[in-house]
Amino acid sequence: MEHITLLLAIVIVTALVFDFTNGFHDTANAMATTISTGAMKPKTAVAMSAVLNLVGAFLSVEVAKTISSGLVDESGITPEVIFAALVGAILWNLLTWLVGLPSSSSHALMGGLIGATVASVGFGGVDGGVVVTKVLIPAVAAPLVAGLAAMLAARLTYRLGRKTDQKATAKGYRAGQIASAGLVSLAHGTNDAQKTMGIITLALVAGNVLSPGSNPPLWVIVSAGVAIALGTYLGGWRIIRTMGKGLTDLQPQQGFAAQTSAASVILASSNLGFSLSTTHSCSGAVMGAGLGRKGGVVRWSTATRMFVAWGLTLPAAGLVAAGSEFVTKQGDWGVAAVAVFLVASCVAIWFISRRQVIDHTNVNDTDTPAEEPAGVVTTAIAAVTPPPAGDIKTTIHAAAEPEPARTATV
Amino acid sequence: MKIDWAALGSVFGVSLVATVALVGLFTLGVVSLTKQEAATQAGGSGSLARTGAYACFALCAAAVSYGIYLIVT
Numbered sequence: 001m002e003h004i005t006l007l008l009a010i011v012i013v014t015a016l017v018f019d020f021t022n023g024f025h026d027t028a029n030a031m032a033t034t035i036s037t038g039a040m041k042p043k044t045a046v047a048m049s050a051v052l053n054l055v056g057a058f059l060s061v062e063v064a065k066t067i068s069s070g071l072v073d074e075s076g077i078t079p080e081v082i083f084a085a086l087v088g089a090i091l092w093n094l095l096t097w098l099v100g101l102p103s104s105s106s107h108a109l110m111g112g113l114i115g116a117t118v119a120s121v122g123f124g125g126v127d128g129g130v131v132v133t134k135v136l137i138p139a140v141a142a143p144l145v146a147g148l149a150a151m152l153a154a155r156l157t158y159r160l161g162r163k164t165d166q167k168a169t170a171k172g173y174r175a176g177q178i179a180s181a182g183l184v185s186l187a188h189g190t191n192d193a194q195k196t197m198g199i200i201t202l203a204l205v206a207g208n209v210l211s212p213g214s215n216p217p218l219w220v221i222v223s224a225g226v227a228i229a230l231g232t233y234l235g236g237w238r239i240i241r242t243m244g245k246g247l248t249d250l251q252p253q254q255g256f257a258a259q260t261s262a263a264s265v266i267l268a269s270s271n272l273g274f275s276l277s278t279t280h281s282c283s284g285a286v287m288g289a290g291l292g293r294k295g296g297v298v299r300w301s302t303a304t305r306m307f308v309a310w311g312l313t314l315p316a317a318g319l320v321a322a323g324s325e326f327v328t329k330q331g332d333w334g335v336a337a338v339a340v341f342l343v344a345s346c347v348a349i350w351f352i353s354r355r356q357v358i359d360h361t362n363v364n365d366t367d368t369p370a371e372e373p374a375g376v377v378t379t380a381i382a383a384v385t386p387p388p389a390g391d392i393k394t395t396i397h398a399a400a401e402p403e404p405a406r407t408a409t410v
Numbered sequence: 411m412k413i414d415w416a417a418l419g420s421v422f423g424v425s426l427v428a429t430v431a432l433v434g435l436f437t438l439g440v441v442s443l444t445k446q447e448a449a450t451q452a453g454g455s456g457s458l459a460r461t462g463a464y465a466c467f468a469l470c471a472a473a474v475s476y477g478i479y480l481i482v483t
């Protein structure tokens with residue numbers, strides 16, 4: 001850990017901040033449907049996801065050797081470029097969280113890297129073909145694949161279970177959904193925490209602390225795992241609400257179908273060499289499951305906003321990163337200025353978010369976020385709104401079960 | 411620029427088959443289990459339905475284990 005310069009320390013802290021935003025941005029992927037169908041209580045769900053993310057971070061020793069997947073020429077990369085890229089990615093993550101839209105953290109990071117590299121060494125440093133094959137095509141393919149699978153699966157499960165009592169089977173579907181969601185969390189921890197480890201390692205190599213090609217030190221693995229788990233536990237409730245309730249209304253069967261589809265797509269894609277974004281797969285799966293029920297609707301206005309956000313992810317993160325890189329290039333004061341800008345923006349976004357708080361108490365409310373800043377009344381109403389019907393049913397169901405036994409013994 | 415259509419196609423196919431098969435299996439398990447409960451309540455044993463349900467769940471558990479194996483390796 002010796003010889004870490006101030007700049008390197010800033011880069012490491014920024015990378016951990018990105019990891020943290022990645023965690024709370026992506027909680028929705030694993031847990032949005034689990035929470036909205038009432039399979040788990042909101043707090044329990046994010047706690048489970050956080051633990052599995054942490055476990056996932058330690059599971060694999062296979063570290064992503066190239067963080068940018070060949071997008072940019074990594075040989076000329078400096079700690080400043082990584083810093084600028086992270087600034088772009090963090091700000092985009094926070095901004096999409098503020099408006100409650102799921103968008104890919106990996107795409108934000110890629111966009112940041114592209115932007116920073118272009119500002120640093122020009123367009124020659126970016127491989128345009130790789131941008132198409134690794135970013136654009138997966139962004140279109142992921143929701144289609146996951147959506148189609150989830151739709152067919154939801155249809156099938158409704159068809160097979162059409163003669164059974166909805167209430168009797170709901171418990172089973174919820175259990176299955178929790179298993180699928182756990183798998184998604186685990187896969188997320190392994191993939192995304194490693195991404196941060198890769199970035200920190202790359203920064204350490206670029207800063208001549210580590211020799212090229214070395215594995216990340218233990219403290220990097222631990223801190224990256226803890227950062228992503230903390231972020232997950234904090235829960236990006238705004239995004240969870242959009243994904244669990246905003247896109248469509250999910251019953252336990254659909255939630256199960258959606259989560260299983262997401263887990264299959266993520267595992268298949270990462271093992272068959274065509275990497276698809278977790279966020280895109282999960283959103284697609286949710287929409288597909290929504291369409292898989294007779295009379296099910298997808299709120300296309302929300303979906304459209306989400307698609308627009310996906311399209312903007314790369315250029316927006318890239319532009320911010322390019323601007324940051326342009327300033328950091330000016331010298332030490334530039335780095336300081338960008339760091340101050342980052343902190344100020346984060347604080348500003350946090351303050352704006354406090355105007356209408358969305359947390360575990362009102363994550364399942366269906367009303368769309370108000371356009372104007374909500375007053376105390378709205379927040380108070382939101383706080384006392386009863387949980388959705390699904391929750392109550394299970395409680396009653398569970399409470400009602402031991403009843404007959406008791407009367408029998410009396 | 412080379413797009414790996416074969417890889418994309420296999421991801422598409424594998425995801426589709428895996429999802430539908432798993433969800434189908436699990437649904438069969440859940441349905442059999444409720445049938446078994448109904449049979450027990452009606453006075454029957456329902457052991458066939460229960461065995462079927464457990465077989466379905468076992469296969470699903472195997473699939474989840476394989477998923478964890480894929481994550482670890």
